[in-house]
Amino acid sequence: ATGWHVGWLIGPEYIIRPTLAASMRIVFCSNSPLQEAAAAGLEQVQECKFFQTQTAEYAERRKVLTDCFDTLGLPYTNPEGSYFILLDISRVEFPDDYTMPSLRVCLEEVKTSTCWFIALEVGVSSIP
Numbered sequence: 001a002t003g004w005h006v007g008w009l010i011g012p013e014y015i016i017r018p019t020l021a022a023s024m025r026i027v028f029c030s031n032s033p034l035q036e037a038a039a040a041g042l043e044q045v046q047e048c049k050f051f052q053t054q055t056a057e058y059a060e061r062r063k064v065l066t067d068c069f070d071t072l073g074l075p076y077t078n079p080e081g082s083y084f085i086l087l088d089i090s091r092v093e094f095p096d097d098y099t100m101p102s103l104r105v106c107l108e109e110v111k112t113s114t115c116w117f118i119a120l121e122v123g124v125s126s127i128p
Contacts, residue, residue, distance in 0.1 A: 061083070065085055074091070112128050114126075115128045
């Protein structure tokens with residue numbers, strides 16, 4: 001559940017083991033009401049056709065973006081298990097003199113500046 005820090009992971013040990021190191025820092029943040037809400041939601045998934053509805057809604061939203069990217073001729077990944085689209089912006093030219101606002105983060109400055117530019121000038125959120 002995005003933002004709730006509630007979930008589970010099923011997979012091979014080589015994925016699970018390193019993930020446990022990260023989850024030690026995250027899992028303790030889950031409070032009881034959120035855990036109860038996640039359990040109640042899972043009990044109602046089939047009855048409410050949650051996954052079918054969510055899948056259809058994500059497909060509709062994704063199509064808005066991919067249609068735009070197709071029009072612009074920008075290559076992207078078509079997600080098969082997520083709603084994140086990885087967009088190749090290597091051919092896009094950004095102003096050389098664009099500087100990020102006073103906020104500084106630990107990511108590479110070029111990637112971060114690009115995301116800030118897209119957010120502030122284009123109005124689209126992205127993750128470097």
